[in-house]
Amino acid sequence: MSARYLLRRLAQVVPAVAGIVIVAFVVIHSAPGDPVLALAGQHGDAAYYAFIRTKFGLDRPLPEQLLVYAGNVLRGDLGVSYVHGRPVVAVVLERLPATLLLMTSALMASSSAGIVLGVAAARRADRPADLAVRVAALVGYATPSFWLAQIAALTLALGTGLFPVQGITDARQAWTGWRYAADVAHHLALPALVLAANELALTTRLVRSGVLEALATDYIRTARAKGLPELAVIRHALRNALLPVVTVIGGRIGMLFTGAVLVETVFAWPGLGQLLLSSIQTRDMPVLLALFLLVSLAVILTNVMTDLAYAWLDPRIRYE
């Protein structure tokens, strides 16, 4: 891949982000609802509502608000949260690590387990093990994550007592060092598992069908004829089968974030998903815009990274 291609792809990010800022701004500000009510409560008088409106510039015409906002974004200023009264960047950054941890864990777990299960199912195609994996994948794909989260909390947490049902750490202990890490991992297990379930199902189905297809090709027959060990044969088949999987994983970052909103709410995981939900409820527009911007950027950059992964997975692909 040439550096020129990479630069060109990254340059395309700029107009895409500008478009996102404008569309998101217009959509959010055109949606019904008034942040002033959420801020001032239900007992304010007209003068107080006017004061709040002026304070946050909400009394100005929408195009003027958009210009001011766009100018601020260009200077790296995403504004001040109506609800939190602090810079949006700080509000978002303090929640980012929790969501990154949750999404990365879920993505890694679903990708690695999906590959293992998909390969296992493909190697035992149409046998009971394959059937079981296919049915489980279908059920996993069709199950809404908020329901699965409730069931997991009831059975695996309350039922066995092995897992906590909420939070990122134990409320009664202020651990440090490795015990803190272990505490976080203990709290992470259930939400990550629930968030991973849907992705796991999809990855398993894709890997299974990809590997099945690859196993029937001539180069695999040749590899087997040369007497290659089965593990090496699978590795060859998997490399080709992974192309669509990488495409899907890259494209599903946004979906994973959607799942994180629900999972974070059920498990009281203090991340961006919870922040997004509460910001929608309170019409905290600067925070909402920042979150849309962040997620859009993540999706765009993941797509660039997916392109890079293609070239690594398939040496025939060249970008000029």
Added chain:
Amino acid sequence: MRRGQRSVVLVALLVSVTWAIPAWLDAQEGSARGGTLVVAISADPGHLNPAITTSGATHTAAELLYNGLLGRDERGDAVPDLAESWTIEQAGAVYRFRLRNDVTWHDGTRFTSADVKFTFEEVLLKFHARTKASMGGALAGIDAPDDRTVIFRFKQPYAPLLLQLDATEAPIVAKHIYQGSDPQTNAANAQPIGTGPFKFTSYRKGAEIRLARNPTYFKKGLPYLDELMMRVIPDPGTQVLALENGEVDFLWGVPGPDQNRLKSDARFRMAQTSYHPGGSNCIMTVSFNLERPILKDVRLRRAIGQALDREAFLRQVLFGEGRVATAPISSELTWAHAHGLNMPSFDRAEAERLLDAVGWKRERDTTRVARGVPGVPDGTRLAIDFLHFPAFSKYGELMRQQLGTVGIDVTPRPLEPAVFAPTVFKDRNFDTNVISYCNGPDPEIGVRRMYHSSQIGPAPFTNAAAYRNDRVDTLFDQASRTVERDKRSPIYRQIQETVVQELPYVWLVETPTTRAWSAKCGGFKAWTGLFAEAAFCKR
């Protein structure tokens, strides 16, 4: 001091002592000092300054850090807190408070009357929406003639003051922290300094707030707990599971379907209360838009009232947690709540008869049509919309079902709170709606806004019906100037009799909430924001 005023002070002192004894005995019985209490809260408060907001999230999380001039006892009456006594002068136009001299802020600075004057003038009357709206126009000035005296002067007698001075309505903040700054952006909002039973330790945004025992708290011996942790758990179902799993000790509310399970479990204790930092003594109320011709005839509104089985709302929506409303003012405000009113009782046949009498006739369709209804073209279907918060969707379903049986077609329109308020109060684009109107500790705070004609307008959660009655306006004005409760009660009775006759609203159910806590803990005062001031946990 007049004899009557002296007795008010004496009664207040007596009540505060009798209130303190059971909490003290509880603690002695448990012989529990120390330990950590974990409290589930539903939302991240954003900041911890309850003086600049009426947000329930902030008040729930922050009130234990502060005090008001006065507190409230279990019956809702005022008791001493930062002020140890008070007198009422000039028939209620002047209130004089004597402050305690043993109070210090969490940073060691001495608390004085200057803090009170500053808090009201620079913070509460500018940023606390309820205090600003109710007291702002009535107050003439606040004086602090010496360190221990605060005088509130009103333009005319002002009745509700004593119930507007607790940590929910008027938490006192430190002048030396906020002076010369914008109270809304002061860094202390995230690292607060108060006078309350607990001191701020840490705040992890969106996750938890840790408070520690204030060793220099002016109420000697209190608090019992070493540490109090507020854990943000947005989902009510998860809150209950966390309590059952031993991860939290105290819940502010329990969803109806979970209540029986917790009730039958010896590991937990429960109590009902009408107090909530976001609004107390709430009644789910159906508003009629009186500006719509279809709803102008009181017989139609009475027919709707009589077609509604309010017991069914209590059973099916609240799972029995509450009471059918028997008056426009909450039964928790015992002195203002009227008994024996002619509230519309559930009588479907009478509802049908009234509708026929107005001119709403049953024809081929199941929905009635207008035949000679004044102001309504003949042939108009009796179809109304019903706006509600998404959380109140069951009210919409029951309304549609129950009114459908008498030939009224109801279309529920769920709207988020931020959309609901401007639609109802600014655009007035609705026929009917349901609102949880909270009466507050005094009818002047939460009832007047529903009926007084000055309260029709864009400000949300005011007079949704756009009800106008000069006599009712006059009565409310008279009640606000009358300090003695025994003289205010008959005024509020007259108001309630009138509005029950004219029915701008139908009052469905009173909605107290259920607190739940681990049986290992006790000493909670569910009726105040300082709910854990005397709490303890046995470990």
